[in-house]
Amino acid sequence: MAYSRSQTVCLTGFQGHPVTVEAHIAKGRPALVVTGLPDIALEQSKVRIFSAFTNSGLEWPDTYTVVNLLPASVRKSGSVCDLAIAAAILAAGYTVPRDRLEGTVLLGELGLDGQLQPVRGVLPCLLAAERAGADTAIVPLRNLAEASLVSRLKCLGANHLSEVVAFLRGEESLSATAPVVPEEPAAELPDMADVVGQETARRGLEVAAAGGHHLFLLGPPGAGKTMLAERLPSILPPLDEAAALETTALHSIAGTLKGTHPRLLRRPPYSAPHHSVTMPAMVGGGTPLRPGAISMAHNGVLFLDECPEARRDVLDALRQPLERGEILISRARSSARFPARIQLVLAANPCPCAASSTESCTCPAPRRHRYLSRLSGPLMDRVDIRIEVAPVPMSAMLSADAVPESSEVIAARVAEARRAARERWSDAEQEWRTNSEVPGPRLRAKPWRLPTSVTKTADWLVETGQLTGRGYDRTLRMAWTLADLAGRDRPDSGDIAEAAGLRVGWLPPS
Ligand SMILES: [Zn+2]
Structure with missing residues (x-):
């Protein structure tokens, strides 16, 4: 036949x-x-x-x-x-x-x-x-x-x-080795040593990296929000074998693997779509189906600048990957999943006029209020760390005598804190890799429950309505990260206070 x-x-x-x-x-x-x-x-x-x-x-x-x-x-x-x-x-x-x-x-x-x-x-x-x-x-x-x-x-x-x-037919053999092509020199990653001043933001970035927490940066244009966000991958640990294969595979589907001799991607990726990004470009789309900006950030960082300008449905689409670590694309006749375990960094100007400082903005208060109130709601509630970033005056930049810490130094502390967290949670019934993955009820129950003498600041914020129940759990998670960074085996009241400060550092108007 x-x-x-x-x-x-x-x-x-x-x-x-x-x-x-x-x-x-x-x-x-x-x-x-x-x-x-x-x-x-x-x-x-x-x-x-x-x-x-x-x-x-x-x-x-x-x-x-x-x-x-x-x-x-x-x-x-x-x-x-x-x-x-x-x-x-x-x-x-x-x-x-x-x-x-x-x-x-x-x-x-x-x-x-x-x-x-x-x-x-x-x-x-x-x-x-x-x-x-x-x-x-x-x-x-x-x-x-x-x-x-x-x-x-x-x-x-x-x-x-x-x-x-x-x-x-057995007449000829095929090449088993790819042709040799001169290597492009590896692009140097932006380094934290370039960030002068910005003590609060530097601290926030380190805590975000150590615990896998999402981050929000509020500040006028030129304050250095993008500069900070694009340096987050440089202090995150390199990808392990499985993560490197997954990430490289996604870039293979997207057609963004560089050069004719691609290697496994070992650095956490950084994806920064423009705020005008469309739904398909964000979540994935096209024929054949390609991953979107969210999945290009899988195992890495997704940065969305000027996020109040983004389409509502695009912002809402971020919630599913934050909860499930993947994105489901449904179509008329089929559906597909792309992995999307991301660390989110959102940024916004304090006002739509994009004035270079709070003082130079003369917009009526309701206009600013309306603008920033787009940031309230379920997405913003999932962002653990909220920081105001102010521009560093030129005089301060010039007079700074010490070179800021490099990414390498910070990454070492981050790696150590992550190791401590992984060790602690691997004893639990489910393996959580970072503090941000641990469910709130677990943190509020024995043996992880903290005494009220330690949690008093967060308790007071909840009682006075400045912290939601979800915000309380996020504060607890960050406090564990702060303890891990400090080498303590449990958070103390100082960790809780600092965590609460990072959480309520800036509150979206309701
Ligand atoms: Zn304004």
Whole structure:
């Protein structure tokens, strides 16, 4: 029987699904029929594959050919399946031996001339193929460096369909090493040593990094809010292996991996969309589906400057990732998830007029009030640390005699505090990595409950209505972070007072 099969992978959001391509060459009028939920890009692959065959000197089966994609339940999208479909047809027509396709996963788009075009998302696709038991992968040569990040797969690269055919016939070998390209020098990360003065904000940033707390910065333009936010990744611990793979895979799908020789991303990413960002650009969208700014900040920092200017629905969309660590994108016929465990930094000017200082703003009070009251509500309630940032006068900058602490020094303290927190909570029934993840009821119960002599400041703020119940729990979490930074095994009343100050440092008007 003229029947064969090959393996490929399709992405639904972040998730790679192994797909089997069946090809059957039957008697009948010449036609190519593709079944099994193909999308439009896949429909077009018929044209690409036919042209690639004829331009590679391969014989097109001049009969009725059926290609079926399994399982039918998985929505197949994109052009990533081209190579696997071509290989299945070739094997069904005895052009290449069928057994050569066993255990091999094929990824790649075909050009009309038979050239193999690089595709996005090779890393998450091959991670899924590896889990499904594949041992070899054939990918476009320009994707080979990225493919090789999947350590347990044998990865081979090809430039042209005819090379793949020669390889499957056992006539030629394929390149197992990506071509050497001169490395771009690594860009230097912005460092905390550049931030002069700003003692409160520096402290807030360190506490945020140590406990995984969300942060809000209020201050006029030029106060240094962006400068502070973009330095948060430099004091966070580097990503572990699993997080590095996830983060790199997301950037692979987004097509933002830099250079032809991508490496695993080890630094927490920083994503700073403009406040005019649209919903799809924020949460993810497009065809095929790409992650949005939120997921580009997965395992790192999402910074939203001038957040009162952002669309209401965009701000509301941040709540789900803050609660669940992922974002669900629902569409008419499908839905997909992207990971989105982020540390949020919001910033705002005190007034829509963007005056350079509070004194130079002459707007009527109701206007400022209306502007900042956009920041009340459930999103703002999830932000632990709220800090007012004032511009540092030039004279103070010039007279500062000591060089501010560098990111390296702060990162060491952050790492130590995180280690203490992880150790404490790993004894708990559920493993929490940072203080910000520990549920409030756990902190208010034995053995973590703090005596009222310690919590008195926070208790008083609740009694006088300056702190909500949720705000109280957030204060407790931050107090644990402050204790971890100071090397104490429990928060004292000073930690509670400082935590409460960070929490109510600035209150949105209600
Ligand atoms: Zn104003």
